[in-house]
Amino acid sequence: MTFDGTDFHAALIHELKNNLGVLSMTLDRIPLLGEAEHDAMVDSARLLCQRVVGRLHQALLIYKAANQQIHPTLDAYSPHDLIQEIEAMANALAHGRLQIGVAVARDLPALWFFDRDLIEMALLNAIHNALAHARSFIRIEAEMEAGRLALRVRDDSSGYPEHILESVADGRPYTATGTGLGLQFARLIAESHDNKGRLGELRLSNDPGAVFCLLLP
Numbered sequence: 001m002t003f004d005g006t007d008f009h010a011a012l013i014h015e016l017k018n019n020l021g022v023l024s025m026t027l028d029r030i031p032l033l034g035e036a037e038h039d040a041m042v043d044s045a046r047l048l049c050q051r052v053v054g055r056l057h058q059a060l061l062i063y064k065a066a067n068q069q070i071h072p073t074l075d076a077y078s079p080h081d082l083i084q085e086i087e088a089m090a091n092a093l094a095h096g097r098l099q100i101g102v103a104v105a106r107d108l109p110a111l112w113f114f115d116r117d118l119i120e121m122a123l124l125n126a127i128h129n130a131l132a133h134a135r136s137f138i139r140i141e142a143e144m145e146a147g148r149l150a151l152r153v154r155d156d157s158s159g160y161p162e163h164i165l166e167s168v169a170d171g172r173p174y175t176a177t178g179t180g181l182g183l184q185f186a187r188l189i190a191e192s193h194d195n196k197g198r199l200g201e202l203r204l205s206n207d208p209g210a211v212f213c214l215l216l217p
């Protein structure tokens, strides 16, 4: 294997990610004082730090995927717990600015096999997108769809632009308002989930707001 400039950047990102991880743990140890201004500052510093760590982690995974395959660690997890955690994070990020709703199907299995960290990251990206684009609400949904677990983030934005829908469906890179990594990353994560030859999928649609849907076999 030759070591080129990209490997150097990946190594650098890796180091930054680890250092920020330590900073994040340090911030987690700062006690809240029950004093609004102080606590709000600590909270936003924590959230920002976690977000940057997540970002760098994703950049590394995308680098890895370009060079080899992403190998998810599949384990049995509760989709109910996952949805609850995503809801809590969405509420923390929305600061009451948007209404966060949840709809979980009655027949949702107690356990499903997936890579908890990767799926959480993909869903959080979708939440960040929804926070930037939604007018008034975000709804997190989970149900079974033709034998696959469907995890959705739905909002009342004006929907995904047409070129994004087309590019993501074809697996082509796209120009975005931000870094444009979020949806590419979610697609890689979804497709790396494989259960006896049945693959995961990222499905984007407008109904009429944006609907982000991960289908996990």
Ligand SMILES: Nc1ncnc2c1ncn2[C@@H]1O[C@H](COP(=O)(O)OP(=O)(O)OP(=O)(O)O)[C@@H](O)[C@H]1O
Binding pocket: 125, 129, 130, 133, 134, 155, 157, 158, 159, 160, 161, 164, 175, 176, 177, 178, 179, 180, 181, 182, 183, 184, 210
């Ligand atoms: N919920 C949404 N509603 C409307 N448009 C959206 C929504 N989510 C994403 N988009 C559009 O899709 C584009 C691509 O999203 P993606 O998450 O890949 O990149 P980004 O948010 O621009 O940057 P990044 O997530 O890398 O910081 C966005 O720039 C935006 O135009």
Ligand SMILES: [Mg+2]
Binding pocket: 125, 128, 129, 178, 182, 183
């Ligand atoms: Mg995004």
